[in-house]
Amino acid sequence: MATASFCLEPAGRVAVSNRLGEGIVWDSLSEAFVWTDIHERLLFRLHWPSMRLEQFSLPLRLGSFALTRDPSRILAAFEIGFAWYDLESGSCDWICRPALPRGVRFNDGRVDRKGRFVAGTMVEDARAAGSPTAGMLYRLESSGEVTELLDGIGITNSLCWSPDGLTMYHADSTVGVVNAYDYGAQLERRREVARIMPPGVPDGATVDAEGRIWVALWGGGCVATYSPDGLLLDNIPVPVSQPTCVALGGQDLDVLAITSAHDGLPQTARSRETDAGGVFFFRTSTRGVEECRVAL
Structure with missing residues (x-):
């Protein structure tokens, strides 16, 4: 390393004690x-930095979401599909x-660098799905149509783009x-960037302004940072075993935010990991890339 x-x-x-905190992003409009806490809806x-916390109830489990120009409105990838959702009124289109x-x-x-929302699925019940790799990766086009980008997936994670948008991870x-792909109308030239050894599993990820990839390692108790060609640059320990997703935000895009989960932890581990499900923040020496907003 x-x-x-x-x-x-x-x-x-x-200390929000999320059952499955995920999908953290920085919204520069609302600062x-x-x-999302997926399982708790x-x-x-x-x-930031006032630390004033708002909480919104959702009608379904929210796997991920896209920011819009209206801080009260998101494009949601609910467990069953894509919808516009208003946080204040609760309306769902x-x-x-x-x-x-x-x-x-x-x-x-x-959201990719052109404002299109890309979201993938995961297999929760392989017997019901008929396969442990029945997941897919979809792109919601500006026309509202859906393009299938990848199939044969168990659990979609670590989705992010290089600063120029030409490489998808x-x-x-x-x-x-x-894996990295050349990103265009379809995905091309797949190549391996990082192979994560157990007990760590790649979960949510982001890219900084220099193109480095930051990956939360579920089960590994850390965030790993890689160069674009796959060199492991750093392991940042967190006080819980199940970090889930990362974002670089704050007014200067230099605050690393890390969500986590207590879902699935045995009771003995829960008693040791009193911070499990919390969100952690670190000041870093790097800067992130502003989160793209959906262009639909």
Whole structure:
């Protein structure tokens, strides 16, 4: 591992005890970190640096979401499909519900550099789905149509793009490999960027302004940072075993935010990991890339 260290100092934590905190992004319009607790059907918005926390109830499990020009409105990848959702009124306008197999739901998603929302599914019940790799990766086009980008997936994760938008990163958590693709109308020239060794599993990821990839390692108790060609640059430890997703935000895009989960932890581990499900913040020596907003 290279000797680079990007994490300078702790910058706070929020003890929300999320069952499955995920999908954190920085919203520069509301100056807040936004994330979902998938299984509890909740969305959180933490204003930075005041630490004022808002919580919104949701009608369904929210795998991931896209920011819009209206901070109260998101494009949601609910467990069964894509919808516009208003956080204040609770109104839900469906855009598309792909024909998902039973036992499959939407999981990780992100907006590409052209403003299109890309989200993938995961297999929760392989017997019901008929296969442990019945998941797919979808792109919601500006026309409202859906393009299938990838199939044969167990759990979609680590979805993010290089700063220029020409490379997409994606992991199937069941395989433990972060892959890179040339990104255009379709995905081309797949190559392996990082192979994660157990007990760590690649979960949510982001890219900084220099193109480095930051990956939360579920089960590994850390965030790993890789160069675009796959060199491991740093391992940033967190005080819980199940970090789930990362974002670089704050007004200077230099605050690393890390969600986590207590879902699935044995009782003995829960008693040791009193911070499990919390969100952790570190001031870093790098800068992120502003989160893209959906252009639909």
